[in-house]
Amino acid sequence: MTITDPMTASADAANQEQTVSRVVYTADDGTVTEIDGRPGDSIMETAVRNGVPGIIGECGGSLSCATCHVFVAAETLALVGTPGDLEDEMLDGTAVEREENSRLSCQIKLQSGCRYHVTTPSEQI
Amino acid sequence: MDTTLIVGACQAGVQLASVMRDLGDTDSIILIGEEAHRPYQRPPLSKGWLKSELTPDDVILRSREWFAGRGIELISGDRVVTVHRDPDGSGTATTLGGRVIRFTRLALTTGASVRRLTVAGTDYRGVHYLRDADDALTLEPALREPDVDHVVVIGGGFIGLETAAVARQLGKSVTVLEAGPRLVGRVVAEETSAFYLAAHRRRGTEVVLDARITRIVGDDASAAGQKGSVTGVELADGRIVPADLVVVGIGVVPRVELADQLGLEIDNGIVVDATCRASDGRTVAAGDCASMPNPYPLGLGGRVRLESVNNALEQAKIAAATLLGRPEPYVSVPWFWSDQADLKLQIAGLSTGYDEVVVRGEPDSEKFGVLYYRDGRLIAADMVNRPAEFMAVRHALMKGHTIPPDAAADVDVPLKQSVIDPAALAA
Ligand SMILES: Cc1cc2nc3c(=O)[nH]c(=O)nc-3n(C[C@H](O)[C@H](O)[C@H](O)COP(=O)(O)OP(=O)(O)OC[C@H]3O[C@@H](n4cnc5c(N)ncnc54)[C@H](O)[C@@H]3O)c2cc1C
Ligand code: FES
Numbered sequence: 225m226t227i228t229d230p231m232t233a234s235a236d237a238a239n240q241e242q243t244v245s246r247v248v249y250t251a252d253d254g255t256v257t258e259i260d261g262r263p264g265d266s267i268m269e270t271a272v273r274n275g276v277p278g279i280i281g282e283c284g285g286s287l288s289c290a291t292c293h294v295f296v297a298a299e300t301l302a303l304v305g306t307p308g309d310l311e312d313e314m315l316d317g318t319a320v321e322r323e324e325n326s327r328l329s330c331q332i333k334l335q336s337g338c339r340y341h342v343t344t345p346s347e348q349i
Numbered sequence: 350m351d352t353t354l355i356v357g358a359c360q361a362g363v364q365l366a367s368v369m370r371d372l373g374d375t376d377s378i379i380l381i382g383e384e385a386h387r388p389y390q391r392p393p394l395s396k397g398w399l400k401s402e403l404t405p406d407d408v409i410l411r412s413r414e415w416f417a418g419r420g421i422e423l424i425s426g427d428r429v430v431t432v433h434r435d436p437d438g439s440g441t442a443t444t445l446g447g448r449v450i451r452f453t454r455l456a457l458t459t460g461a462s463v464r465r466l467t468v469a470g471t472d473y474r475g476v477h478y479l480r481d482a483d484d485a486l487t488l489e490p491a492l493r494e495p496d497v498d499h500v501v502v503i504g505g506g507f508i509g510l511e512t513a514a515v516a517r518q519l520g521k522s523v524t525v526l527e528a529g530p531r532l533v534g535r536v537v538a539e540e541t542s543a544f545y546l547a548a549h550r551r552r553g554t555e556v557v558l559d560a561r562i563t564r565i566v567g568d569d570a571s572a573a574g575q576k577g578s579v580t581g582v583e584l585a586d587g588r589i590v591p592a593d594l595v596v597v598g599i600g601v602v603p604r605v606e607l608a609d610q611l612g613l614e615i616d617n618g619i620v621v622d623a624t625c626r627a628s629d630g631r632t633v634a635a636g637d638c639a640s641m642p643n644p645y646p647l648g649l650g651g652r653v654r655l656e657s658v659n660n661a662l663e664q665a666k667i668a669a670a671t672l673l674g675r676p677e678p679y680v681s682v683p684w685f686w687s688d689q690a691d692l693k694l695q696i697a698g699l700s701t702g703y704d705e706v707v708v709r710g711e712p713d714s715e716k717f718g719v720l721y722y723r724d725g726r727l728i729a730a731d732m733v734n735r736p737a738e739f740m741a742v743r744h745a746l747m748k749g750h751t752i753p754p755d756a757a758a759d760v761d762v763p764l765k766q767s768v769i770d771p772a773a774l775a776a
Binding site for chain 1 (some may be wrong): 367390391392396397406407409410412413414418419429658659662684686688693695736737739740741743744747763
C-alpha cells in the first residue's frame with residue numbers, strides 16, 4: 225500500500241522559512257508552559273495541538289464555542305489588535321467574565337518571530 | 350500492565366487517549382486509524398477547507414510531538430479487520446497491513462461512514478461524497494474546474510447546505526435536492542427549516558423539497574475503460590436537473606463491523622450504557638458510532654446517536670474514565686454549530702420531546718433564534734447570528750436554568766437578563 229499524504233506535509237518544513245514564535249501560557253494556578261508556534265497558527269491551535277491545559281478550542285477556531293478565552297498580557301496587547309464584531313459578541317458569553325484584555329485565542333494568529341504571553345481563565349465551559 | 354487499543358483515530362479516539370493520560374494512566378495506549386493522515390477535524394472540510402482558506406496543517410488535532418510526549422502510539426493508514434476477545438477478557442486485533450495487536454482494554458471510536466446513494470449512475474465522474482479529508486482533497490479543486498457551472502447537492506442536511514453555500518459563493522448555479530418536506534428536518538423545528546429554505550433561495554440557490562431521485566445521468570465514456578462524466582440528476586417527474594458536479598450528503602451510517610464481530614448489541618450504532626460501556630460489559634464505544642441513553646434534557650432524554658464534535662469529546666471523556674474503572678456520569682449540554690455563507694447557526698441543547706417553540710426576533714433579518722420548551726422548561730435553542738445569546742442559553746441550560754417563553758420572545762430585553770432558576774421559583 226502506498227501512502228501519499230498531503231496531510232502530513234510537515235509543519236516542520238514550513239517552519240524553516242519563517243521564524244517560529246514563542247507563546248507563553250500562564251495557567252490560572254500560575255503554571256507556565258512555553259511552546260514554539262508556527263507563524264500563521266493561532267494561539268488556540270498552538271495550545272491544543274501541544275496539550276497546553278486551560279484552552280479547549282472545541283469548535284476548532286470557527287468562533288462558535290468561546291472555550292479558547294485568554295487574557296492577553298500587557299506586553300503582548302500591541303501585537304494582537306482588537307477583537308472583531310463576532311468575537312466581541314462571543315466574549316460576552318465566556319465562562320469566566322471577560323475583562324479589558326480578553327480575547328478568543330483562536331482569533332490571534334502568530335506572526336513570525338514574536339513572543340506572546342497569555343493567561344488562561346480558571347474555566348472555559 | 351494493561352494495553353489499551355483504541356480503534357478509530359479522530360475526535361473521539363484522540364480525546365479518549367488524551368483523557369486516559371490526564372487521569373493518570375501510564376500503561377500502553379495504541380491508537381489506530383485507517384486514514385493515511387494524522388488525526389484531524391472534519392467540520393472545516395465543508396467550510397473553510399472547501400473555501401480554500403485552509404491548508405492540511407490547519408486541521409490537524411494534535412502535533413506529532415504531542416503523541417510522542419504522551420506516550421501514545423499512533424498508527425495511521427491501517428485498518429483493524431478482525432478483533433476477538435479471549436475468555437480472560439484480553440484480546441487480539443489484526444489489521445489489513447498484517448499487524449497483530451494484543452490488548453487488555455478496547456475502545457471503539459470507529460465513527461461513521463457516508464450513506465451511499467443507491468440509484469444508478471453514482472459511479473459517473475463528478476459524483477462526490479464528503480466525509481473524509483481525501484474526499485475534501487478531491488472536491489475542493491473539482492469545484493473550481495472551469496467547466497463546472499452547475500452543481501447539484503443531494504441532501505439538505507448541514508453538510509449539504511454548507512457545501513451548497515460554498516459552491517454558490519464560487520458563483521456556481523446550485524440546486525439542492527432534499528427528499529424530505531423541509532431542510533435539516535431531522536434536527537431542527539419547522540421555523541428554523543423555513544428560515545434556511547428562504548435564506549438559501551435569497552442567495553440564489555434553487556431548493557427542491559420532496560425530491561425523488563430516480564438516477565444520475567452522464568455522458569458516454571470518452572476513452573475505453575474510462576467512465577463518463579455526470580451531466581444531470583433525474584427526478585421522478587422526469588425532469589433532469591443539469592449537473593457538472595454532484596455532491597451527495599444524505600447522512601452517515603455508524604461503523605459497527607468490529608462491534609458486530611465481538612457480538613455486541615447494535616441498534617443504530619453500538620449500544621452503550623450511560624458510562625459508554627457496550628453490552629459485553631468491557632468494551633467502550635464513543636462518538637458517532639455509539640448509541641447512548643442521553644439524560645439530556647431534564648433527565649428525560651432517550652437513547653440517541655449524536656453526530657457532533659461535542660458529543661465525541663464528551664463521550665470519549667466518559668469512556669476513558671470507565672476503562673480506568675472510575676465511571677462518571679454524563680453531565681454535558683450537547684451543542685452544535687453550522688456555518689453557511691454568512692449565517693452562523695449555533696444550537697444549544699437537544700430538542701427531544703419539545704412541546705412548544707418560541708421565535709425570538711424576525712427570521713428575515715437573519716438574526717434570530719428558535720427556543721424549544723418541554724413542560725414549560727427551556728431545553729434547547731437554535732441561534733442564527735446571535736452568538737452572545739447562544740452563549741447565554743448554553744450557560745442557562747448548563748446550570749439547569751430556564752427562560753420564561755414570554756421573556757424569550759421579547760427582543761427588547763437581553764436574553765441573559767431573563768434567565769431564572771426554576772428551583773428558586775419553586776422554593
Ligand atoms: C464535512 C463535515 C462537517 C461537519 N461539521 C460539523 C460541525 O460543524 N460541528 C460538529 O459538531 N460536527 C460536525 N461534523 C461531525 C463531526 O465531525 C463528527 O461528529 C466527529 O468527527 C465524530 O468523531 P468520531 O471520532 O466519533 O468519528 P469519526 O470522525 O468518524 O472518526 C472515526 C475514525 O475511525 C476510523 N476507523 C473506523 N473503523 C476503523 C477500523 N476498523 N480500523 C481503523 N480505523 C477505523 C475512520 O477511518 C475514522 O477516521 C461534521 C462532519 C463532516 C463529515
Ligand atoms: S476555538 Fe471555538 S471560539 Fe475559539
